[in-house]
Amino acid sequence: MIQVASLHDTPEGAPELSADVEVVIIGSGAAGAAAARRLARGGVRVLIVEEGPAVAPSQFVSDSFGAMAQLYRDAGAQVAFGPAFLPVLQGRCVGGSTVFNGAICWRLPRDVWQEWVAADPALEGGLPWEAIERALDEVERDLEVAPTDPAIAGRKNELMARGAAALGLEGRPTRRNVRGCEGLGRCLQGCPRGHKLGMDRTYLPEARTAGATLWAGCRVDAIAWRGTRALGVRGTTFSGGRFTVRASRAVVLAASAVQSPVLLQRSNIGDGPVGEGFQAHPGVSVAGRFDEPVRMWEGATQGYEVIGLRREGLKFEALGFGAEILAMRLPGAGAEFARAVGEMDRWADWGCAVRARARGTVRPSGRSGVKIRYALTDEDLGRVRRGVRVLGELLFAAGARAVACGVHGFAEQIDSPKALARFEEEGPRDPRAYPMAMTHLFGTCRMGSDPRTSVVRPDFRHHRIENLYVVDSSVFPTNIGVNPQNSILALATVAADGILRA
Amino acid sequence: MKLSAWEARALDRLAAALLPSPRPGVPGAGAIDLRPFWRELRHLPRAARLGVRAAIWLLTFGPLLLIGRFTTFGRLDPAAQERLLARVATHRIYLVRQLLQLLKTVVCFGYFRDPAVRRSFELDRQVVAPER
Ligand SMILES: Cc1cc2nc3c(=O)[nH]c(=O)nc-3n(C[C@H](O)[C@H](O)[C@H](O)COP(=O)(O)OP(=O)(O)OC[C@H]3O[C@@H](n4cnc5c(N)ncnc54)[C@H](O)[C@@H]3O)c2cc1C
Ligand code: SF4
Numbered sequence: 146m147i148q149v150a151s152l153h154d155t156p157e158g159a160p161e162l163s164a165d166v167e168v169v170i171i172g173s174g175a176a177g178a179a180a181a182r183r184l185a186r187g188g189v190r191v192l193i194v195e196e197g198p199a200v201a202p203s204q205f206v207s208d209s210f211g212a213m214a215q216l217y218r219d220a221g222a223q224v225a226f227g228p229a230f231l232p233v234l235q236g237r238c239v240g241g242s243t244v245f246n247g248a249i250c251w252r253l254p255r256d257v258w259q260e261w262v263a264a265d266p267a268l269e270g271g272l273p274w275e276a277i278e279r280a281l282d283e284v285e286r287d288l289e290v291a292p293t294d295p296a297i298a299g300r301k302n303e304l305m306a307r308g309a310a311a312l313g314l315e316g317r318p319t320r321r322n323v324r325g326c327e328g329l330g331r332c333l334q335g336c337p338r339g340h341k342l343g344m345d346r347t348y349l350p351e352a353r354t355a356g357a358t359l360w361a362g363c364r365v366d367a368i369a370w371r372g373t374r375a376l377g378v379r380g381t382t383f384s385g386g387r388f389t390v391r392a393s394r395a396v397v398l399a400a401s402a403v404q405s406p407v408l409l410q411r412s413n414i415g416d417g418p419v420g421e422g423f424q425a426h427p428g429v430s431v432a433g434r435f436d437e438p439v440r441m442w443e444g445a446t447q448g449y450e451v452i453g454l455r456r457e458g459l460k461f462e463a464l465g466f467g468a469e470i471l472a473m474r475l476p477g478a479g480a481e482f483a484r485a486v487g488e489m490d491r492w493a494d495w496g497c498a499v500r501a502r503a504r505g506t507v508r509p510s511g512r513s514g515v516k517i518r519y520a521l522t523d524e525d526l527g528r529v530r531r532g533v534r535v536l537g538e539l540l541f542a543a544g545a546r547a548v549a550c551g552v553h554g555f556a557e558q559i560d561s562p563k564a565l566a567r568f569e570e571e572g573p574r575d576p577r578a579y580p581m582a583m584t585h586l587f588g589t590c591r592m593g594s595d596p597r598t599s600v601v602r603p604d605f606r607h608h609r610i611e612n613l614y615v616v617d618s619s620v621f622p623t624n625i626g627v628n629p630q631n632s633i634l635a636l637a638t639v640a641a642d643g644i645l646r647a
Numbered sequence: 648m649k650l651s652a653w654e655a656r657a658l659d660r661l662a663a664a665l666l667p668s669p670r671p672g673v674p675g676a677g678a679i680d681l682r683p684f685w686r687e688l689r690h691l692p693r694a695a696r697l698g699v700r701a702a703i704w705l706l707t708f709g710p711l712l713l714i715g716r717f718t719t720f721g722r723l724d725p726a727a728q729e730r731l732l733a734r735v736a737t738h739r740i741y742l743v744r745q746l747l748q749l750l751k752t753v754v755c756f757g758y759f760r761d762p763a764v765r766r767s768f769e770l771d772r773q774v775v776a777p778e779r
Contacts, residue, residue: 208759220695
């Protein structure tokens with residue numbers, strides 16, 4: 146396997162970079178890497194331009210702040226504004242968010258695709274289910290997706306399985322894209338042993354072997370275009386230099402559901418609802434204290450999930466992250482907090498991803514910033530309350546002695562499931578009461594047949610600029626209710642096949 | 648972010664009150680040198696840096712601003728500091744609660760970076776040597 150560091154092809158010290166290629170791809174995350182590999186293997190001269198640095202597994206650090214400063218956008222401090230501040234976590238490195246994500250793999254549910262087709266029948270022919278399925282199969286093979294091995298699952302995942310069984314809720318070991326995972330529980334800081342098969346370890350080296358070039362540390366500032374043709378991109382290197390890329394065949398935008406619409410708007414390509422329709426899966430978590438040691442920072446990072454309520458828009462996962470993130474979730478401040486930290490090894494934190502209906506906006510802000518606006522609907526908050534209740538019940542069913550919901554206006558710790566039922570009915574209606582975060586993002590350059598209500602056509606081409614493609618989850622017409630990495634990889638592959646045919 | 652010497656001292660005091668020794672033999676946040684980490688806060692975006700600064704000021708002058716006592720956080724005895732923190736944690740104004748949460752976040756990030764703390768909690772016990 147090719148080491149990531151060797152992907153850093155940026156000519157050193159060059160004052161003004163320029164290149165002529167057939168296709169330039171903006172962003173090296175899930176979408177950009179999948180498109181790059183497919184195009185390069187199809188014989189196309191591809192350049193991938195990535196804003197963030199190339200970081201090798203040997204350089205990953207174990208503390209969460211260090212990892213966030215190294216790999217995450219804005220050191221993990223990007224937020225969506227609304228009634229509440231909601232952290233929006235994203236990658237900014239070679240491989241994008243796939244470098245440090247939880248490695249949970251899901252296929253795009255067919256019922257979600259059917260919803261898309263029901264809303265816009267043109268998608269049935271433009272984005273056929275058979276093509277998506279084929280691409281999903283290929284992604285799963287390539288990334289060696291398999292259920293978590295019980296030998297490395299760790300206690301937190303075993304306990305969630307126990308809780309789900311006791312409540313009769315459907316659950317399963319998560320299917321993950323890892324090879325030889327040792328259960329170090331460090332996925333969210335980047336796997337130090339390179340076991341996670343993120344894009345930095347797989348599609349990007351493969352694209353490079355097939356002839357693609359990657360520039361790391363190069364931020365695209367604008368897409369150049371004239372009339373109905375995209376001409377290339379221009380941008381700034383990490384050291385402040387300028388670069389330009391001319392693309393004779395296509396410009397492929399894969400900068401994520403936040404950055405892609407912003408780049409279009411900055412490039413004066415503001416047609417249609419670009420930057421509108423921002424959707425997510427806000428995540429809420431509940432911590433539970435057990436009598437036995439759990440050490441939730443050990444074992445497969447997220448090795449078990451409860452999927453029985455997916456169609457209600459709720460999906461539950463055993464979380465795994467650095468001890469510092471668990472600590473900041475624990476109740477109190479001062480002596481009470483210190484006590485909880487002292488017995489931190491007995492706490493587990495489990496999360497619920499909510500398929501929220503809310504739609505927000507993403508707009509450029511200042512010279513290179515972004516402003517995300519997002520407000521959960523009342524219906525969404527009802528789901529959040531239900532999610533909190535089920536999380537608490539799962540924890541109690543698994544043997545927790547107390548749970549801490551972290552909800553303002555509700556008991557800091559409760560010691561019986563009874564209070565949880567009341568919580569679903571009577572819990573706060575105010576989004577500011579709930580600590581939440583978002584990692585799955587969609588919908589800001591929606592795909593569709595009508596240029597007034599969508600930004601790209603069903604074949605991923607921009608409605609007006611014919612050789613400009615958007616291939617990341619900003620084109621998803623809605624959120625999907627499951628972890629999106631593999632759906633993004635599959636759809637970007639389908640998009641690249643279309644470019645090869647065009 | 649470059650904290651002034653006064654702000655750094657205030658942040659040290661707040662950290663010490665927020666996270667005293669979690670159990671015998673494990674240092675509290677006041678017993679470890681968090682200054683190198685405070686300097687790392689420059690990696691945060693501007694809004695978050697401003698938030699940290701606002702949290703330091705709000706809590707330092709919390710006795711005056713939140714409970715009408717004409718003194719600063721550092722001059723309160725430990726029990727009164729604790730009561731003030733509890734009050735801020737459940738304050739009816741969202742922004743006030745969020746500032747405390749931000750501070751808790753920053754303190755946890757800094758605290759768990761300390762090698763002695765990491766050893767005490769055996770946080771790295773499985774990691775032998777990263778792949779080269
Ligand atoms: C903490 C976390 C955990 C997650 N866990 C899971 C999981 O377990 N399973 C799952 O399925 N999904 C998970 N996800 C989500 C999944 O990783 C993302 O949905 C997916 O990686 C998004 O792919 P993308 O290509 O759209 O964007 P990204 O992977 O974020 O990549 C976009 C890239 O584009 C670059 N870029 C942006 N703007 C520019 C510019 N102007 N110029 C050049 N480059 C630019 C960025 O730096 C970035 O590297 C997780 C996400 C996070 C944040
Ligand atoms: S759980 Fe640990 S060993 Fe497994 S992929 Fe994640 S970081 Fe690597």
